[in-house]
Amino acid sequence: MSEQFIDQDPQETQEWIEAFEAVVAFESSEKAKHLIATLIEKARQHGIDMPYSANTPYINTIPAEQQVNYAGNLKLEQKLRAMLRWNAMAMVVRANKTTSVGGHIASYASSCTLYEVGMNHFFKGPNHQQGADLVFFQGHTAPGMYSRAFMEGRLTEEDLRNFRQEVDGKGLSSYPHPWLMSDFWQFPTVSMGLGPLMAIYQARFMKYMQARKMAETEGRKVWAFLGDGEMDEPESRGAIQLATREKLDNLIFVVNCNLQRLDGPVRGNGKIIQELEAFFRGAGWNVIKVIWGSGWDVLLQKDKSGKLIQRMGEVVDGEYQAYKAKDGAFVRKHFFGKYPETAALVEDMTDDEIFRLTRGGHSPRKIYNAYMKATETKGQPTVILAKTVKGYGMGPYGEAANTAHQQKKLDLDGLKYFRDRFAIPISDEELEKDVPFYKPADDSEVMQYMKAQREKLGGSLPQRNDHAKPLPVPELSSFKMMLDGTG
Numbered sequence: 001m002s003e004q005f006i007d008q009d010p011q012e013t014q015e016w017i018e019a020f021e022a023v024v025a026f027e028s029s030e031k032a033k034h035l036i037a038t039l040i041e042k043a044r045q046h047g048i049d050m051p052y053s054a055n056t057p058y059i060n061t062i063p064a065e066q067q068v069n070y071a072g073n074l075k076l077e078q079k080l081r082a083m084l085r086w087n088a089m090a091m092v093v094r095a096n097k098t099t100s101v102g103g104h105i106a107s108y109a110s111s112c113t114l115y116e117v118g119m120n121h122f123f124k125g126p127n128h129q130q131g132a133d134l135v136f137f138q139g140h141t142a143p144g145m146y147s148r149a150f151m152e153g154r155l156t157e158e159d160l161r162n163f164r165q166e167v168d169g170k171g172l173s174s175y176p177h178p179w180l181m182s183d184f185w186q187f188p189t190v191s192m193g194l195g196p197l198m199a200i201y202q203a204r205f206m207k208y209m210q211a212r213k214m215a216e217t218e219g220r221k222v223w224a225f226l227g228d229g230e231m232d233e234p235e236s237r238g239a240i241q242l243a244t245r246e247k248l249d250n251l252i253f254v255v256n257c258n259l260q261r262l263d264g265p266v267r268g269n270g271k272i273i274q275e276l277e278a279f280f281r282g283a284g285w286n287v288i289k290v291i292w293g294s295g296w297d298v299l300l301q302k303d304k305s306g307k308l309i310q311r312m313g314e315v316v317d318g319e320y321q322a323y324k325a326k327d328g329a330f331v332r333k334h335f336f337g338k339y340p341e342t343a344a345l346v347e348d349m350t351d352d353e354i355f356r357l358t359r360g361g362h363s364p365r366k367i368y369n370a371y372m373k374a375t376e377t378k379g380q381p382t383v384i385l386a387k388t389v390k391g392y393g394m395g396p397y398g399e400a401a402n403t404a405h406q407q408k409k410l411d412l413d414g415l416k417y418f419r420d421r422f423a424i425p426i427s428d429e430e431l432e433k434d435v436p437f438y439k440p441a442d443d444s445e446v447m448q449y450m451k452a453q454r455e456k457l458g459g460s461l462p463q464r465n466d467h468a469k470p471l472p473v474p475e476l477s478s479f480k481m482m483l484d485g486t487g
Helices: 010-026 029-045 074-095 106-121 139-151 157-161 194-211 240-245 272-282 295-302 307-314 317-325 328-334 340-345 351-355 364-376 412-421 428-433 445-457 476-486
Strands: 134-136 222-227 251-257 286-290 382-387
Touching: 010 029, 074 106, 074 139, 074 157, 074 364, 074 412, 074 445, 106 139, 106 222, 106 251, 106 364, 106 445, 134 194, 139 157, 194 222, 194 240, 194 251, 251 272, 251 364, 272 286, 272 382, 286 364, 295 307, 307 340, 317 328, 328 351, 364 382, 412 428
Parallel strands: 134 222, 222 251, 251 382, 286 382
Antiparallel strands: none
C-alpha cells in the first residue's frame, strides 16, 4: 500500500480482507492465489503499476497448521545430537591443545540438527533400493561428519585424535576431499562455492542419465549444504538459473543461515534470508524459509494486531545476533518492547522462557517438514533457508559472537558449560586431565536407534565406493590411422 494513500473507507477495506480470509478458510489457498493473481492481472490491464516483490514475510514458509507429525523419536535424536556436538567440539579442542592446526567448532554446532534430520530420515545410502542420494557436506562442518562416523564405528578414537594431522598417514583431512580420504568423502566442497556449483551439474547429469535410460536415478536426490556467507561466492550463484531451466527437482540446497561469516556478520544491517529468498525466487526456485522454532507458533497465533510479524521484519541481522549474545531480559526490552502489542504477548513469560525461543534451524519438526516438502516438489529445484545460531550451545564462550567462526579452543570453564548444556556424562576430574570423547555402549537405546535409522535408509554417509567395471582396452591396431599419421 502506498504510504501517501489515505483510506477514506476503512470499513470497505476490512470487508475485502474478511472476504479474502473466508476464501482461504472455506475454499483453499490455491483459490486465494488464483484470485490475487487475477486481480493483479486486471490491475495491470487498467494501467495500474503493481510493485513486484520476491519476498514473503519474515516467517516460516510452512505454517504450523500445515505441518505433518515427526516420524522419529525426538528424545533419542536429541541425545544423539548432544553426543555428536560434544565429540565434534572435543576433536577440534584436542587438536589445538598442542598444535595450531585449526578447525571449526561453531559451524557444526549451528548446523547439527540440519544434518541429523537428514541422516535419520532422508539421506539414502548406497544400499537403498532407489540408489544413494548425493550429499555435498559443507566443508567447515567436517568434524561433525567424523563425529558421526566415530559413533557408527567407522572411525576409531585414534582417528579422531589425529584430526588435521595427516603427515604420518593416520590423520583426518581438514575438509571433505576424496583424494585425501578416498573411501570416505565423495566430493570436495572447499574452497567455498564449489559445492553448490558441482551439485547443480551433478543433478543435471543424473537427469541426463535417466532420460537416456543409461542409469536409474529417479528418486535419488542431490543435497548441497551451504553457508549464508558462502552464498556470496560467484560460484555459489553462477548456475542457479541452469537448475531452473533444466527443472532439477532432484536438487535441494540447504543454506545454514547463522548470520555469521569468517570474520563477522554476513549482513549486519540487512537480512540475508530475505535477500537470498528474493534471489532464488526470482530465478524460479522453490523457496522454503525455516526461521522460527515451534515456541514462536503460539506467539504468532496470539498476535492479532500483526505487530509481531511487523517487528520480525524490521529487525536486521546484526540485532538478531545481539539478542542471542545477550539474555532474555535484553530480548524482552529491545525486541518485544518496541510496541505495546508485542510486549503484551510475552508478559506472562519469564526471561528464561523468552531466551529459550529457538530459531527454526534448531527445530527437528520444522526441518523435517521443510525436507519433506522439498523432496515432494516437482518441476523446480528447492532451496531451504534455515536460520540458526552460530556456535549453538557454547553460551558465553562463543555463541553468536563475531569471533565464533575462528574459535578453536575452550578453557576448562567453557568445556564444563558445553558438557552441562548437552548433559554429557563426563566428570570434572576427567575434564581437568583431558578432553575425552564420549560414546555409549553399542547396545544402548540411542546407538541402536542411530544404526537402525541408517540401515533403513541404506547405509552410512558420507561414503565413497568405486564399483565401476573396468573397460576393455582396445587393441593397438584400433589406433593405426593415428599412429601412421604421427609416426
